[in-house]
Amino acid sequence: MSAATTSVKSAGRNYLIEFSLVLGLYAATAGGRPWLIAHAHNPSLALAATLAPIVPIWLMLAVVWRYYRHIDEYAQKRFLETLAISFGIGSCALVTYAFLTDAGLPPLALSWAWPTLAAAWLITTFVRRIADSR
Amino acid sequence: MKNTLPALRASRGMTQGDLADALNVSRQTVNAIETGRYDPSLPLAFAIARLFSSTIEDIFKPD
Numbered sequence: 001m002s003a004a005t006t007s008v009k010s011a012g013r014n015y016l017i018e019f020s021l022v023l024g025l026y027a028a029t030a031g032g033r034p035w036l037i038a039h040a041h042n043p044s045l046a047l048a049a050t051l052a053p054i055v056p057i058w059l060m061l062a063v064v065w066r067y068y069r070h071i072d073e074y075a076q077k078r079f080l081e082t083l084a085i086s087f088g089i090g091s092c093a094l095v096t097y098a099f100l101t102d103a104g105l106p107p108l109a110l111s112w113a114w115p116t117l118a119a120a121w122l123i124t125t126f127v128r129r130i131a132d133s134r
Numbered sequence: 135m136k137n138t139l140p141a142l143r144a145s146r147g148m149t150q151g152d153l154a155d156a157l158n159v160s161r162q163t164v165n166a167i168e169t170g171r172y173d174p175s176l177p178l179a180f181a182i183a184r185l186f187s188s189t190i191e192d193i194f195k196p197d
């Protein structure tokens with residue numbers, strides 16, 4: 001227990017709201033990037049559009065860290081376990097795909113690493129919740 | 135680790151949610167402690183003992 005658990009009950013709700021907002025920002029900047037670059041009137045705007053998804057990526061880290069600081073000790077333990085498992089799965093998936101590209105699969109941009117790890121995290125969290133409810 | 139938390143809580147007429155609020159943790163955490171899936175940290179164990187005017191040794195027993 002620590003002072004960080006003062007708003008443990010609202011931590012989940014706040015996290016969901018903040019995470020959704022940042023995810024929406026990421027989708028908007030990443031999805032709208034090609035259009036923005038194509039319609040940018042000068043190179044500075046095109047560069048800003050190119051780099052725009054970086055902002056929500058780092059904001060997401062801040063959101064996750066904020067959530068971690070506001071949950072209780074058991075939730076923190078589970079959070080870290082889930083993160084470790086999903087990082088292992090995500091890393092293995094990425095390396096596996098890297099070798100599969102040598103076997104003929106199309107190469108993917110490095111920017112796919114982040115969504116892959118995020119998807120692994122989401123799936124791991126979901127599977128653990130199902131397992132715990134039994 | 136075994137514990138007498140469910141009995142202590144019941145004796146006070148508290149739900150898991152009530153206990154969670156009193157300890158400033160989630161209900162899932164209280165449930166995990168009661169069912170032995172999670173051993174609380176020393177600060178949390180002391181908070182539980184203080185809440186029930188008891189000692190850690192009286193509430194928590196080794197398996």
